[in-house]
Each structure stands twice: as C-alpha cells, then as structure tokens.
Amino acid sequence: MHIGCDVNGNLNQGKFSAPMPWIGIYVAAASLACLVTMAADVIHGFRHWKLWFPCKFFSINATSLTLIAVAIKLSVDLNTAMPSRQDQLAKLSSSVLVCTVMGNSMPSLGAMENEEIMMNVIAFGILVITLIVNICIQLATGAIFVFWKEHAFIMFIMLILLMMLSFSALTVPISKRYLEHKYNKSGVSDYKWSTTLVLVTQTLAVGVGTIAPASRWFIAINFRCAKRGNTSYRGEFKVEKYWTQGLVELKNCPLALRIKSRHCRKLAHDTKNKLLDLCIGMQTGNVIVSKAIRLISIFFVSKILICCDFCQEWKKKFKCNTVCNDSGLESSQSSSSLNHLSCYVLHLEGEDALVEHMTKSNCDATDHWFQRGRRREPKHLIKLLEKSTFSQGFKGVAAFDNDQVPSLDGEEPPNCWALPVATLASIALALPNISSNSMKGLMQGVHEGIMYINFIENHVESTDLINIRRAATHVWLGVDLYHTWLDVDLHKLSLQGKGSKEILEELAETAKIKYEESKKKQTGINVCIRDTPSKWPVKEIAANSMYRICQTILLNYGGSINETGEKLFEVLTIMISDILGACLTNLQQVISTKCLSSTIEEREESVRIAVHILGKTERILNILDQKIPPSLEPHQIPWIDEWRLSYKRESSLAFLSSSSSESDRASPFSNDFYLSID
Structure with a gap:
C-alpha cells in the first residue's frame, strides 16, 4: 500500500493535499515579511520627515525577489483546486501585491550601482512575465473563473509599471552623473483556512505599501503647485536630455561583437540602432505620459491647495497687527536668506521652478536636525x-x-x-x-x-x-x-x-x-x-x-x-x-x-x-x-x-x-x- 497512490497509479488526494495549508502559511509569512519591511519604510519616512519615503528596508534585491516569488504562489498555482470566491480573490491579491511592490520599491534603484540595477530589473521582469503567463494559462484553463476582468486590468497595470520601472532604471545613471556633475464558489479549497490568512496579510501589505507611493505622488504634485493658481504650463511636456541620453550613448557605441563580414556588421549595427530608436521613442512616450498624468493631477489637487492657502490667509486676519508685522518682517528676512541659498541647490534640467521649494524643504530639515542636536548637547x-x-x-x-x-x-x-x-x-x-x-x-x-x-x-x-x-x-x-x-x-x-x-x-x-x-x-x-x-x-x-x-x-x-x-x-x-x-x-x-x-x-x-x-x-x-x-x-x-x-x-x-x-x-x-x- 503506497501512501501517495495505489498499485493502479490512482492519486490519494487526501494525502496529496494535506500539506497545502502549511504552504499557505508559508505564503502568508512571505507576504507578512513584505508588509513589515514596507511598513518599516513608511515609519522611517515619517520619523525622519522624509515624505518621499526612501526604500531603506524594502528594496529590489535578491532577498525581496525571493519573498515576492513565494508570496505569489497562489497566483502561479496552475492545478490546485481553488473553487471559492475567497480563493479566487486571494489569487487576485497576489497580483495586486506585485503592482504595489513595484510602485513602492522604485526609489531603491537610485541607491544601486549600474550593474546591480540591470540585474535586479531583469530579475524582476522575469518574475512579472512569469506571473502574467501563469495567470493567462489559468484564465484559459478555467482555473481562474471569477474576477477575470480584474485580473486583466491588474496585468495591464503590471506591464505598465514594469515598463516604467525598466525605463526609469535607464535614467538613474545619467541622473546621478548630472547631479554629481553639479555637486471562490460552493466548495472547500485545498489551502483551507490559510487562504484567508494570505488574503488578509496581502491586503494589509497592499494598503501599507500604497502609503509611500501615494505620499510621493502628493509631494511631487505639491512641488509643482508651489505657486498656487499658476496656469502657465509652458515647457511642461519638454523631454529633458537626461531621460534619453543613456540610450543615445548606447546608440553611438560600436558593437562589441566582431563579425568578419562587413555587410553582416552593417546589418547588425543598423538593427541595433533601430531597436534603440524604438526604445528612445518609448522612453520619450513614457516621459510624456507621466508628465500628462502629473499635469492632470496638478489640475485637480491645486484647487484643494488653493483652498487651504485661502483658509490660512483667512486665519491670519484674526491675529494682532503687531504680530502680523513681526511675522511679515521675519518672513521677508527668511525669504531673503532662502533666495541667497538657492544657488547651492542641485537640480536637473526642467526643475528650475522647484528650486525655491527645495531650498525651503532642505532648510527645514537642516534646522530640524540642528535643533535636535542642540537638545542633546554634551553638558558634562x-x-x-x-x-x-x-x-x-x-x-x-x-x-x-x-x-x-x-x-x-x-x-x-x-x-x-x-x-x-x-x-x-x-x-x-x-x-x-x-x-x-x-x-x-x-x-x-x-x-x-x-x-x-x-x-x-x-x-x-x-x-x-x-x-x-x-x-x-x-x-x-x-x-x-x-x-x-x-x-x-x-x-x-x-x-x-x-x-x-x-x-x-x-x-x-x-x-x-x-x-x-x-x-x-x-x-x-x-x-x-x-x-x-x-x-x-x-x-x-x-x-x-x-x-x-x-x-x-x-x-x-x-x-x-x-x-x-x-x-x-x-x-x-x-x-x-x-x-x-x-x-x-x-x-x-x-x-x-x-x-x-x-x-x-x-x-x-x-x-x-x-x-x-x-x-x-x-x-x-x-x-x-x-x-x-x-x-x-x-x-x-x-x-x-x-x-x-x-x-x-x-x-x-x-x-x-x-x-x-x-x-x-x-x-x-x-x-x-x-x-x-x-
């Protein structure tokens, strides 16, 4: 008598599916690890007043890619029965988690070396493509039979994010160089109750992981809305040189592969240039689309910010004239000081309008750490x-x-x-x-x-x-x-x-x-x-x-x-x-x-x-x-x-x-x- 199957080769389903809940716990644990590290980045950002939320704990690397690969186990499972709506929703949550991770960990590219960026982006791309292929297989075989529209939408978003991640990675070396140069149905799943744990964990991970990208989006919009009510968007869709310079430099480099035939070399060179031209066009389109989204966001968010400014001005009317005069003098002196410091701000092409805002933000952060040091002076x-x-x-x-x-x-x-x-x-x-x-x-x-x-x-x-x-x-x-x-x-x-x-x-x-x-x-x-x-x-x-x-x-x-x-x-x-x-x-x-x-x-x-x-x-x-x-x-x-x-x-x-x-x-x-x- 065999434990797994009988003499006729028939599978003992009960024994075969017995470990599934433990696998579900393993998936939930990996999802929990993603949740904890993304939450740590959020806490670190608030604690150090870095509202762009740098990826200190959760970044794209071998460890995080392994955790993500484990966390999406349910989405790539091709043949395990998952009949209830909750099971099907757990599959969907894995895909949403991948999208969240891509949005959350994108700033980590800035802290990597060039070769490290390339290897990590390629590895992430392989993971995402594998996930999409598995989901498509399940849609075709009927393993996923509800939420197919949501799956299709998430796969589309996943591809968009992967494309943005890939092309943004090309910009990182050039940006660094510029800155350095300027200083389920009726039924029971085999996973049993563990799918609920996976769903809850990944939902929390998605929620927490969304905080950092949403805050970065708001901060970026706030930077562009520094002058309230500004309706001049001239040059808003200009594609700066550093976005495509890396691809242009690749285009101007000769092929490392030495081919004896001149015609073959010419064909290979022309093919390479055509592919790079296509990539340059896609990168340009990516930048223009991103700027269009930013412009639309500015259009709506600026109205809210203008209302906030109006409320602040309205509150000032109730203050004493003397206080107002004093604060006006201090504001004038502070503005003068900030203008003096603005020449020291490193910024890329197209960011001239942000210099004043960046100066104020950096001065606020500097003053915060200076005052914090004052409170901890060595008295003894x-x-x-x-x-x-x-x-x-x-x-x-x-x-x-x-x-x-x-x-x-x-x-x-x-x-x-x-x-x-x-x-x-x-x-x-x-x-x-x-x-x-x-x-x-x-x-x-x-x-x-x-x-x-x-x-x-x-x-x-x-x-x-x-x-x-x-x-x-x-x-x-x-x-x-x-x-x-x-x-x-x-x-x-x-x-x-x-x-x-x-x-x-x-x-x-x-x-x-x-x-x-x-x-x-x-x-x-x-x-x-x-x-x-x-x-x-x-x-x-x-x-x-x-x-x-x-x-x-x-x-x-x-x-x-x-x-x-x-x-x-x-x-x-x-x-x-x-x-x-x-x-x-x-x-x-x-x-x-x-x-x-x-x-x-x-x-x-x-x-x-x-x-x-x-x-x-x-x-x-x-x-x-x-x-x-x-x-x-x-x-x-x-x-x-x-x-x-x-x-x-x-x-x-x-x-x-x-x-x-x-x-x-x-x-x-x-x-x-x-x-x-x-």
Missing part, C-alpha cells in the same frame, strides 16, 4: 571645558609630558589626543579621598570628550597613529567599563590608604613592569629587531604613556603633592580639559570636511550627521572660538605633538628672555601655566 563635556586654561592657550597640552623624564626604550612613540586623556583619567580614578560627584563628573565629561576626539581623529588620516589610537581605545575601555588600567584595579588602589605620591610611584612602577613583560614576550617570539615606536604593541604604548605621565607629575610637583589628592585631582582635571579643548578646535574643520567628502549616495546622511553634531557642539565652538595659538599653522592644528612643539619653542624663548629668579618660579613648560599644590 561643556562643564569640563569651562575649567580649561584656554585663555592662556591650553598650556596643559604641554604639561602632561616632560622631556626631562628618562625614556623606557630610547625612542618615544608619537602622541594622539585620546591616549593622554585616557591615561590622565586613569590616574585621577586612582587618587584617594576624591568625592564621588567630582569623580563622576570627570568621567562623564571624558566619556563625552573621547567620542568627539574619535570623531576628529577618524577624519585625520595618519598610518603612524593607528596603534597609538588602538592603545587609547584599549585603556579607556578598561577605565570606563571596569575602572581598571591594564588589569590594575584603580578603584581598589585608591582605597589602600596610600598617599597620592605613593600611588603615582606605584602606577609608574607597574607601567614599567608591564612594558618589560610585553617586550620580553616579543623577544620570546623571535622578534630580533624592534619596530618603530609607532608600531609597538598596544600594551607597550599604554604602559609607556602611563610611566611618562606619572614621572612628569612626580618631577614637577613631587615635593608638594598632598596626601588627600584633591589638588592633584584639580591639576589632572585642568590638563584633561586643556587637551580636550585643544583637540576640539578641529571640530569646525572636520564638520565642513564631512559635508563635502562623500559620494552622492551617502551625501544626505553625511550632511545630516554633520548638522546634528554642529547643533550638539554649538556651545563648545563658541567657547573655543579664536583660541588657537597664533604660532600654529593650519596644517599643524590636528596634531597634538605639533601643539607641544609650539609650546616648547615658546617656553624656550620665555626662558631666554626672563631673569634667573623668574625662571626659578616658572613652570618648566611655560611662563604662563603654573599650578601649585599645598
């Missing part, structure tokens, strides 16, 4: 920077390291901004008798400062500082998360009852031991020749930094360090604040660079991030404005070692020009920076 960092000696030129940048301290290994690695900040914070955390509020405020300020230091250093290319920055990241990660420095428990060290001087000596000795251990390990793996200091292992770089900073503090303030550590904590705080302040003087230049150095696909996101950071750091930029020492050249400002060399030159000049008694009282780093510790 700002409070820390207020303790800086920027009025004296950030003298703490030079004070953390003294050339008189003997080196651990002859040569010294270069410095980055983050490493001394992380090391000084480690020392501060190990000091005894420091109030928890003071320590917490310092750590929070350093945490916010390190983020901006990383932002700045990531935009300053230097292969010599890669290991130095890794060492800084390693040190700060331990300090921030575990209150440790290279596995040394700093909090426990502060509770041992030792004085500040003893703690500094212990940290310096520990750093020396860590350095020697790492060096021996390197020797143990047959490293006979030492690399340059910038390529030392991370632990050696971190240990060297801790050793030198501790020895510098002991050398400068060893005779006056008090047991409680409060004054030393103040000195370390000022040093950290000075280093952070000096580094953050690069913010303005880095933000400007981030706005400009990006590809066309990434530029919007890059500018948004830059504006957001500008809003967050507005107060910091005001605090640090014009505080860069005049002795530094612009190309030297991003490097901490250039700052230190500048201060050393100033200190040398000051030492030569001062008397011996003044020299005894001065700090070894500068005649201006002096902190005494009782």
